[in-house]
Amino acid sequence: MEESRELDEFKSLEELIIPPRTLMGPGPVDVDPRVLAAMALPLLSHLDPDFTRIMDEVMDMLRRVFMTKNRFTAAISATGHGGMEAALLNVVEPGETIIVGVCGLFGERLAEIAERVGARVVRVEGEWGKPVDPYDIKKAIDDNPGAKLVAVIHGETSTGVLQPLDDIIKVAHDRGVLVLVDTVVTLGGCEVNVDGWGIDICYSGSQKCISAPPGLAPLTISDRVADVIKGRRNKVRSWYFDLGKIFDYWGQERFYHHTAPISLVYALREALRLLLTEGLEHSWKRHARHGRALLLGLDAMDLHSPVDPAYRIPQLVVIRVPEHIDEARVRRALVERCGIEIAGGLGKLKGQVWRIGLLGYSAQKKNVLTLLMALEQILREEGHRFEPGAGIEAALRVYAEKH
Amino acid sequence: MEESRELDEFKSLEELIIPPRTLMGPGPVDVDPRVLAAMALPLLSHLDPDFTRIMDEVMDMLRRVFMTKNRFTAAISATGHGGMEAALLNVVEPGETIIVGVCGLFGERLAEIAERVGARVVRVEGEWGKPVDPYDIKKAIDDNPGAKLVAVIHGETSTGVLQPLDDIIKVAHDRGVLVLVDTVVTLGGCEVNVDGWGIDICYSGSQKCISAPPGLAPLTISDRVADVIKGRRNKVRSWYFDLGKIFDYWGQERFYHHTAPISLVYALREALRLLLTEGLEHSWKRHARHGRALLLGLDAMDLHSPVDPAYRIPQLVVIRVPEHIDEARVRRALVERCGIEIAGGLGKLKGQVWRIGLLGYSAQKKNVLTLLMALEQILREEGHRFEPGAGIEAALRVYAEKH
Numbered sequence: 147m148e149e150s151r152e153l154d155e156f157k158s159l160e161e162l163i164i165p166p167r168t169l170m171g172p173g174p175v176d177v178d179p180r181v182l183a184a185m186a187l188p189l190l191s192h193l194d195p196d197f198t199r200i201m202d203e204v205m206d207m208l209r210r211v212f213m214t215k216n217r218f219t220a221a222i223s224a225t226g227h228g229g230m231e232a233a234l235l236n237v238v239e240p241g242e243t244i245i246v247g248v249c250g251l252f253g254e255r256l257a258e259i260a261e262r263v264g265a266r267v268v269r270v271e272g273e274w275g276k277p278v279d280p281y282d283i284k285k286a287i288d289d290n291p292g293a294k295l296v297a298v299i300h301g302e303t304s305t306g307v308l309q310p311l312d313d314i315i316k317v318a319h320d321r322g323v324l325v326l327v328d329t330v331v332t333l334g335g336c337e338v339n340v341d342g343w344g345i346d347i348c349y350s351g352s353q354k355c356i357s358a359p360p361g362l363a364p365l366t367i368s369d370r371v372a373d374v375i376k377g378r379r380n381k382v383r384s385w386y387f388d389l390g391k392i393f394d395y396w397g398q399e400r401f402y403h404h405t406a407p408i409s410l411v412y413a414l415r416e417a418l419r420l421l422l423t424e425g426l427e428h429s430w431k432r433h434a435r436h437g438r439a440l441l442l443g444l445d446a447m448d449l450h451s452p453v454d455p456a457y458r459i460p461q462l463v464v465i466r467v468p469e470h471i472d473e474a475r476v477r478r479a480l481v482e483r484c485g486i487e488i489a490g491g492l493g494k495l496k497g498q499v500w501r502i503g504l505l506g507y508s509a510q511k512k513n514v515l516t517l518l519m520a521l522e523q524i525l526r527e528e529g530h531r532f533e534p535g536a537g538i539e540a541a542l543r544v545y546a547e548k549h
Numbered sequence: 550m551e552e553s554r555e556l557d558e559f560k561s562l563e564e565l566i567i568p569p570r571t572l573m574g575p576g577p578v579d580v581d582p583r584v585l586a587a588m589a590l591p592l593l594s595h596l597d598p599d600f601t602r603i604m605d606e607v608m609d610m611l612r613r614v615f616m617t618k619n620r621f622t623a624a625i626s627a628t629g630h631g632g633m634e635a636a637l638l639n640v641v642e643p644g645e646t647i648i649v650g651v652c653g654l655f656g657e658r659l660a661e662i663a664e665r666v667g668a669r670v671v672r673v674e675g676e677w678g679k680p681v682d683p684y685d686i687k688k689a690i691d692d693n694p695g696a697k698l699v700a701v702i703h704g705e706t707s708t709g710v711l712q713p714l715d716d717i718i719k720v721a722h723d724r725g726v727l728v729l730v731d732t733v734v735t736l737g738g739c740e741v742n743v744d745g746w747g748i749d750i751c752y753s754g755s756q757k758c759i760s761a762p763p764g765l766a767p768l769t770i771s772d773r774v775a776d777v778i779k780g781r782r783n784k785v786r787s788w789y790f791d792l793g794k795i796f797d798y799w800g801q802e803r804f805y806h807h808t809a810p811i812s813l814v815y816a817l818r819e820a821l822r823l824l825l826t827e828g829l830e831h832s833w834k835r836h837a838r839h840g841r842a843l844l845l846g847l848d849a850m851d852l853h854s855p856v857d858p859a860y861r862i863p864q865l866v867v868i869r870v871p872e873h874i875d876e877a878r879v880r881r882a883l884v885e886r887c888g889i890e891i892a893g894g895l896g897k898l899k900g901q902v903w904r905i906g907l908l909g910y911s912a913q914k915k916n917v918l919t920l921l922m923a924l925e926q927i928l929r930e931e932g933h934r935f936e937p938g939a940g941i942e943a944a945l946r947v948y949a950e951k952h
Contacts, residue, residue, distance in 0.1 A: 156613060156825040159606060161583075162815055164590040165599050174592050174811055180564075185812060186589035187567040189577050189762060191890055196568050203562060210559060223764065224627055224789060227807040231789045259788045353808060359592060361626065361764055361810030383786055385662045386627060386634045402895070404630040405756060407764030408577060409588060410810065412565055422559040487594055492805070 167481075168513055171489035172303040172331060172462055172501050174353040174360045175508040177417070181358055184416035185409045192405045200415055201396055201406070207418035211333060211356070211426065212348060212366045214340035219366040220396040221414060222387070223407050226330040226351030229363025231259050232387035233326055233347050236375050237295060237367075240264030240383075244295040245286045245323075247278035247309070250302035251493040252328060260297065263383065268293065274494050275305045277457050280313035287321050295324045295347075300338065301331040304492045306453050306464030306501065308332070315344050324371065330354055333364065334421055335433040335461040335505055346371050352410070355433065355461065357506025358417035361410045365389075417506075433461035435544065436504040436514050443518045443541035447525065447532040452499070461509060463502045471528045473497060479524045486517055514541055570884075571916055574892035575706040575734060575865055575904050577756040577763045578911040580820070584761055587819035588812045595809045603818055604799055604809070610821035614736060614759070614829065615751060615769045617743035622769040623799040624817060625790070626810050629733040629754030632766025634662050635790035636729055636750050639778050640698060640770075643667030643786075647698040648689045648726075650681035650712070653705035654896040655731060663700065666786065671696065677897050678708045680860050683716035690724050698727045698750075703741065704734040707895045709856050709867030709904065711735070718747050727774065733757060736767065737824055738836040738864040738908055749774050755813070758836065758864065760909025761820035764813045768792075820909075836864035838947065839907040839917050846921045846944035850928065850935040855902070864912060866905045874931045876900060882927045889920055917944055 169175045190197040201220075209219045222232050234256075238244055244265045246257040249272030260267045270286050272278040278298060287293055296318045300309055311327060318325045326347040329338045335355030340348050346368050353360035367375075367389070375382075375389055382388045386404065395403040421429055437460040441451060444465055451458060452466040467473040473490060477500070480486040489501040504513065518537045525532070572578045593600040604623075612622045625635050637659075641647055647668045649660040652675030663670045673689050675681040681701060690696055699721045703712055714730060721728045729750040732741045738758030743751050749771050756763035770778075770792070778785075778792055785791040789807065798806040824832055840863040844854060847868055854861060855869040870876040876893060880903070883889040892904040907916065921940045928935070 156828070158826045159610075159818075159822050161822075162587045162590060162603070162819055164593060164815075167591065167593060167597070169592060169594055171594055174594055174808060177592055182589040182591070182812075184565045186585040187565060188570065188585070189572060189580055189756075190567060190570060191572055191574055191577055192763070194570070194890065200565070207562075224631070225807045225810065228627070228789045231787060255788070262784055262786050262788055264786070351808070353592075359810065359812040360595070360808040361813055381665055383665050383667070384634060385658070385665055386631045386790075404628045405577060405754070405763040407628065407762065407810070407813065409585075409762040409816070410764055410813070412567075413812070415562075416565055419562050419564075423561045425559070487597065 166485050168486045170502050170508055170513060170517060171487050172503045173505055175357055175503060175505045177357055177359060178420055178507045181413050181416045185413035187412055189408050192408065193400060193402060197408065198400060200411060204411060204415050204418065205396060207422055208364050210422055211418060212338065212340045213342060214366050216366045216368055218372050218393050220393065222363040222365050223404060224363055225360050226363050229349035229365050230256060230328060232365060232389060233349050234260050235263045235384050235387050236382050236389040237347060237371060238263060238265045239378055239380055241266060243268060243290050243293040244297060245270060245283060245293050247283065247298040249276060249278055250274055251304035252299045252302055256297050275307060275452055277307050277309045280317060283314050284317040287317065287323055293323055295326055297326040299328045301459040303331045303462060304495060306459050306462050307457050308459045311343055319344060331459060331462060334429055336430050340366055352414050355505045356417050356421060358413045359410060361407055362414050433504060433509050436509045437461045437463055439541040439544035440502060440504060440514045442544055443537040446536035446540035461504045465500045467498060467500055468530065471530055473500060476524055476528060480520055484520045486520060511545060569888050571889045573905050573911055573916060573920060574890055575906045576908055578760055578906060578908045580760055580762060581823055581910045584816050584819045588816035590815055592811050595811065596803060596805060600811065601803060603814060607814060607818050607821065608799060610825055611767050613825055614821060615741065615743045616745060617769050619769045619771055621775050621796050623796065625766040625768050626807060627766055628763050629766050632752030632768050633659060633731060635768060635792060636752050637663050638666045638787050638790050639785050639792040640750060640774060641666060641668045642781055642783055644669060646671060646693050646696040647700060648673060648686060648696050650701040652679060652681055653677055654707035655702045655705055659700050678710060678855055680710050680712045683720060686717050687720040690720065690726055696726055698729055700729040702731045704862045706734045706865060707898060709862050709865050710860050711862045714746055722747060734862060734865060737832055739833050743769055755817050758908045759820050759824060761816045762813060764810055765817050836907060836912050839912045840864045840866055842944040842947035843905060843907060843917045845947055846940040849939035849943035864907045868903045870901060870903055871933060874933055876903060879927055879931060883923055887923045889923060914948060
């Protein structure tokens with residue numbers, strides 16, 4: 147500005163300085179520098195045709211990533227939890243019954259939010275660390291005639307469990323019940339096939355395997371769900387998360403609903419562009435490969451996943467921490483010495499596990515090998531015994547495999 | 550990534566290219582390049598102490614900008630509408646009565662959202678283009694004993710009207726009724742004195758006079774309101790907007806609630822830092838000065854504000870478009886020739902007014918003068934008659950004044 151500045155009583159803060167980090171938790175994760183650069187482009191306004199064209203491109207790319215032809219595919223202006231809330235708020239009317247699979251913190255969250263939006267919630271509990279049993283879902287549907295929706299978490303980031311979906315979707319659809327699937331940690335990192343599997347409502351977060359900054363929740367609903375929403379007896383109990391109004395903005399109507407977070411949409415566009423340029427299947431393979439290298443490396447250091455191999459999220463390695471190790475001290479040492487961040491346990495698993503994500507741009511060979519080498523030293527200091535060098539060797543064997 | 554890339558069937562989009570714009574609508578507005586640079590810094594995770602320290606700094610600076618000592622002052626992870634919804638959802642329980650001042654689109658929005666969250670809404674209507682009459686508010690309170698809250702818009706961006714607040718706050722407080730004020734377009738651009746005026750609940754948006762990108766809604770509540778929320782009989786009907794949980798994350802508890810939009814928090818910190826380094830009062834004066842220069846310039850070109858001078862938002866100039874002018878064609882020409890974006894009317898004022906914002910980084914002399922010079926030519930082509938050069942001269946006279 148042209149005027150001279152005066153300081154008032156405010157003692158000016160320093161410019162922002164961010165310490166260097168390698169983010170290997172369950173998200174947010176590192177972001178390709180090209181995504182950061184796209185985010186820093188100057189703003190357009192939310193109804194500028196040059197911006198709404200970008201929204202169209204984002205919708206088109208999200209359809210490819212969700213593997214769907216759903217017209218109603220966009221990004222909600224909120225984090226993954228906002229996507230969860232938007233999905234439940236719009237589909238379920240107060241007093242309607244929904245069945246929620248709960249075997250981890252995010253299943254709990256689904257049930258909690260469903261209750262808050264006024265649903266009658268039937269919880270199908272599973273053990274933390276195991277998937278929900280499709281038989282229990284079937285029983286809950288049969289015991290609750292008129293249930294509208296079954297809601298489950300595809301990748302439960304609190305436990306590292308990947309929920310098999312085919313039987314659940316089949317039993318639900320056979321009985322005319324809709325299926326909602328939370329793919330916050332899986333979308334882009336392993337197969338999520340909305341149309342192929344018949345998911346009715348699906349949402350994710352921008353900050354996991356899509357590898358954009360947090361703040362947007364990709365969401366897709368089938369035409370059938372759109373009709374259910376259109377036929378509601380009551381207005382959605384939220385303006386901000388009203389999908390009818392949100393799609394009137396993202397769609398060709400372009401009605402003003404709220405001011406989109408322009409910069410985050412730029413970032414999401416660039417992240418999706420990079421993901422699809424890599425190729426979706428290639429991305430799944432990349433995530434699986436680095437996850438496997440890390441898992442086998444840790445295994446060779448006598449650190450093991452508590453999850454049945456059949457149900458592991460490939461890109462999120464969960465390790466049961468041996469009792470003789472101070473898990474928080476190890477995590478602190480990783481940050482302080484190498485700038486590497488991994489996560490501890492949540493809820494019932496607090497203090498018992500590490501959760502190591504290889505998501506999006508963080509799914510890199512250099513990250514896997516650096517972490518293994520850093521742990522080699524730090525764990526020895528903790529008195530943990532294992533064959534020296536065995537971890538890195540096991541990982542390198544994975545990388546030496548043909549692919 | 551180290552692997553070779555394959556293209557699948559996806560025809561890769563080009564890198565993102567943003568056409569150059571000068572944003573002179575009611576927001577989003579141009580952002581200082583230092584804010585864009587801060588936003589592009591690498592991510593930290595949402596519970597990293599280096600990030601939560603940034604949250605503390607943002608809270609502290611927001612208190613200065615809101616002019617409050619309120620402990621519960623933070624930024625909601627949503628746009629301004631999300632702030633509106635969070636404020637109403639938490640304070641009002643289903644069936645409780647709230648009084649809403651409505652004399653423009655955003656007052657309508659307040660009433661609509663209040664109804665959706667289950668309130669019994671008493672609308673105090675005013676003419677679009679005038680403020681709400683405090684006498685009508687008083688009458689509504691007296692007619693509705695037990696009303697919990699009066700909600701008004703400080704700067705109604707659909708009409709350009711600045712609502713005087715002192716009488717409204719006095720009549721409400723005399724009767725034990727809480728006051729909610731929407732300061733989306735005013736905060737940082739003209740005086741908003743939460744503690745001095747006695748506002749109980751106040752929120753704004755990041756993308757107006759604070760001049761950060763959209764996506765965050767600064768919000769502050771008094772301790773009294775915090776107690777009201779704590780004493781609710783029912784859970785808040787939203788998880789995402791549950792202020793108790795949001796403040797448990799922003800506060801020293803640091804409970805995980807959702808993943809904050811890290812990059813937007815960086816940007817907000819930098820925007821607040823620049824605003825407070827300039828000085829809050831200096832910023833108000835800057836906004837007023839450029840608004841006045843533009844207003845007098847347009848006046849000299851026979852373009853006038855329909856708003857009574859006593860009730861104008863200084864930094865948002867609203868002009869009644871003369872009937873012989875095609876208002877949309879003028880706006881298009883401004884974008885196509887000069888990259889300048891101004892806004893048209895909303896709701897009842899669609900097609901009748903221009904709304905020209907001098908908000909945040911957009912409040913610059915070069916913007917005022919460029920717009921006046923561009924309009925000089927474009928309006929002549931529209932057949933609008935005025936004294937050549939009178940607009941720019943009037944504005945330059947304002948800039949020649951001592952300040």
